[in-house]
Amino acid sequence: MEPSTQAGMRPGGGEPGCGHTIDPEFAGLPLRELAAAALQRARELGAEHADFRAERIRGQEIGLSDGHLETLVDADELGLAVRVVLNGTWGFAAAVDLTTQAAVRAAEEAIDVARVAAAMNTERIELAAEPGYGDVSWVSAYDQDPFSVSVGEKLALLSGWSEQLLASPVIDHVDASLVQVRECKFYADGATTALQQRVRLHPVLTAVAVEPSGRFETMRTLAPPAGRGYEYMTGSGWDFEAELARLPELLAEKLAAPAVQAGRYDLVIHPSNLWLVIHESIGHATELDRVLGYEAAYAGTSFASLDKLGSLQYGSPAMRVTGDRTVPHGLSTVGYDDEGVAAQSWDLISGGVLRGYQLDRRIAQLTGFGRSNGCAFADSPGHMPIQRMANVSLQPGQDGPGTDELIAGVTNGIYIEGDKSWSIDMQRYNFQFTGQRFYKITNGRLDGQLRDVAYQATTTDFWNSMEAVGGPQTYVLGGAFNCGKGQPGQVAPVSHGCPTALMRGVRVLNTAEEGA
């Protein structure tokens, strides 16, 4: 079996090296020696499969309240893990000391765990085959490592932005935060040895306005988290200056906005809101492990069951959704996943019909897909890889309309920007979302903001009501740092790209009435 990437291309959207070397402190550890010792011990003890991971995850969180530093934390996690299959049963163990002794002990513990677990295992674990790639490395696409920038420079930028907002008479409080991650992973299974590094960051500013009556409103920047470096803060990939300049006026309008009248409306949804609907109602619904029930007691299952593959009319014919781990700056973009599978791109939905799922090696083998599409991920060296979300994105129409054209096609509707509250049931049918800004649409034109808006729908009703998708000019890559799944709980970063889209006849609630 050949990997899906073309010869000569590096999977995962990273530039070859991007001019960056992998964190020398991590790359300089005796990773190959540790892996060799652990894998050898696992084989001696009878494992039919063994893989080794070592990870270093650096994180920095900065939080300001009204321009004053509130939180400043640097975190640095380092550890190793050994995963085995022994007599058809998983075993997993992790350790923090990067010594050959600890690596060997982890292998032995993983074997021990598999032996204890065998008494309760009735499904033999087998993994889909994957080519060996030899000794490879990969670095994500970014210009400036955020950890190369001084804390002082970051604080100056964030406090300056905070003061700019606080200068407005509308704004009473400002929260500013910046989370940055540099993730280094080393994977070895005997056929592939992959050393990788990726960088991501998420800046957020939230303005708060409090009226004497006690009523308050907030408005947050729409800048999504990105698989970029510090250049994102200074104008590459997002125009923060322009967004911050508009925020006071937008918040003032929101404070003065009339309450929405509950009912059914046509919705024009900007990517800054729609990405989250994609995440919840498509991303999670097409994870085959949860479709099969492996998340049934926790995250839930999915209505998009395997028997509906190729026939479920998920949405309107305008709907094409891809899964990929290759898009540049995507938060789920990698070179190789945590099972040594090369990054790929594939259709989940085309012509509105369910066409595929997200897979790891175990699930791919169990269900006859033959090959994993590379969705295994562990959020730390202490956790076992599970199937996690690829970048799941709604594709724009090739010559699709702009946002203004979509709005022009609505007589009585609402235009939505920014995400806020979200919730969906455990089979991914019933969802409810709110947003940052809601504008009334009257006869094809925006007619001022509304407040107290939430929309509710059932997944397939919603996507089948999608009359049109915007063109590439409306496409934005959104996403989140903190997608949760699994027990023990794991968080994963993931991106979702989409254009603006038009939905007809969606139920809209007045949240004040809901809470009365």
Next chain:
Amino acid sequence: MSRRDARPANTSPASTSPATKGLQSTGPQEMVERALAAARSGDCIVIADESSTANLRWAGNTLTTNGVARSRQLTVIAINRRAAGTSVGVVSRAGVRDDQVEDVVRAAEQAAADGSPAEDAEPLLGPDDDAVRKIPGLARWDDPVASTEIGVFSGFAADLGGAFEAAQGAGRRLYGYAEHSLNGTFLGTSTGLRLRHDQPSGKVELNAKSADLARSAWAGVGTRDFTDVDVGSLDAGLEQRLSWAQRKVDLPAGRYETLLPPGAVADLLVYMYWSAGAKDALDGRSVFSKPGGGTRVGERLSGLPLTLYSDPALPGLACSPFAVAHASRRDASVFDNGLGLQRTDWIRNGELAALLQTRHTAELSGLPVTPGIDNLALAGPPGSTASLEDMVARTERGLLLTCLWYIREVDPQTLLLTGLTRDGIYLVENGEVSGAVNNFRFNESPVGMLGRLAEVGAAVPALPREWGDYFTRCAMPPVRVEGFNMSSVSQAS
């Protein structure tokens, strides 16, 4: 975990796999001392966290994933007191080796030097402060560090295997998760504090489904050592609930009299507790803000004389008796590390009595210092002895929930939350369960709900299903709520 339940650790063949020199670390106590000794800043706080976990997960009557893991984290909080103000630098690093301890200290000091002044700055606490001297029940600093291992499940795993067999034979499928952890926290300061807390935690979640997956029931319990987990009893309860669901009743969205079991009450009130920060209230941006300024402390939230409280010494739900803050946030301050915690009533006799406070926000609000505590309990009026079964028996017509799921905040002004019912919602008629009802999406505020409680039962240990990854120590009663807002029907089963 009881050590006698744990299997002895494997001995590694060190003779054939020599350790790599220089990459090992010492115990947490010594690490704290090393870091404090290396500190150049005037004030320094060091926290070493030593954790071990073991877990089992299963689905469809078979084990799926499992694992054991250990972690060790060193957090150095350097404090730079200078004329322009006091600044703080925090560096946390996992898996720190002996030769890296000084690097972590220097990095924290550099961060403090780079940082701007901290608004929550206070003097550090010392061993002679009243707030520290009176802390009861402290663990001994020098005792060895215990760890959990996969063997903690040996008895439980055997029972679970039996339950799988029984379920298979009865056409049921079992899903779920068991986790045990031991976390040791070692807090040292340059002012001489040496405080330690060992926290055992555990939980079991068991979900049973009919073979066609159309019926589902869930039960969960918290545990400190797995010796008190009765798999057979949990499974029997689920079997009964699946039998209730043999009859299906379709109900429309609407407001219903609803019985919430203790776990569901915990999920709603834990979120309210997390939202009870004094800083947000003072800033006018929370449900506990007073219009025009100040907080709602002293206002009546419920017509019933309820008491919502936390207590580090709560029997069976004990937690750290001193404050531990790895970083300052809106409701926590690194300067409060080591502050002794006592029982705190958040709501007393139905009135809001306290908010989550640091020493800094207490000065701003003029209210007592009441830091967050890692457990939560609700007590009904005196004489609240009813069980959930008693309350079902005296229900003419209402809904009985199992648990709530995907709870998210819709409106902070009223603390309106949304979410779903899950794994069993039943219609009660004339004192008996008459069938299973379709699931609903709810939109409700726990603050508003407190004002519509018609009955409160006896508090029992309760596992909040939604927030159980973060908060497991709760004692809650079942409650009867008038007009619980089921906003729409969910097709999920």
